[in-house]
Amino acid sequence: MAYYIAKSVPGPFDRVLSNVIEQLKREGFGVLSDIDVQATLRSKIGAEMPRYRILGACNPTFAHDALQIEDKLGVLLPCNVIVREQSEGRIEVASIDPVVAMERTGNPALADTAAEVRRRLTSVIESIQ
Template identity: 55%
Template sequence: MYAFKKSLSMGFDQAVEHVVEELKKEGFGVLTDIDVAATMKAKLNVEGRPYRILGACNPPLAHRGLGLDPDLGILMPCNVVVREEEDGSIAVVFMNVATVTGLSSAEGMKELGEDAAAKLQKVHDAL
């Protein structure tokens, strides 16, 4: 399983703010914020429901991971998607970091992935 998700009943912008605040509580900052709907509109003139990709980073975990495997950066940051569903509900989809870090054979990577996944699970549960 490469992701896990939660459904929210609130406005899109409010959901994004809520997710960012809960990420902060677990030590994650948002390094990137990609507005997919705006990009598709600008590049392809295609209308779409709100869809944002938040690139979350927990610096201590990132530092630990890069120390274990310098190539880990290709799998970073921990992406969290906030998107509006057809019914108007908001889906928040979290990268399953344990699955992603499992792609590395570096010693200690399994534990790192489990630690990061546990933090994101706490964010999921707090929403």
């Protein structure tokens, strides 16, 4: 079972990144963090790599509901979504599969929330062109 949901689309990178953020908002997610992995690794260890961003996406209603059920769930939040350059002008967009992540808690009360978050993240990824 994959731990992520992914799709590869033609670039350019900035257009795809903007589209991902727009589609996340459409599905009720805000972007709490935006980590530029390429710039961070370059500045910290001198490593060169293709463009790679990690967006920490959160739907406040679902996060609140889940935290009421499982108070340590914050270790799995927010839902990470990546946008990364691949070869030949392709851009991969991927997110964590929240159903797989929530199964790790062993708490079946999270199943409905995780399924709805999965549905919304899948909708985001499928909408990216």
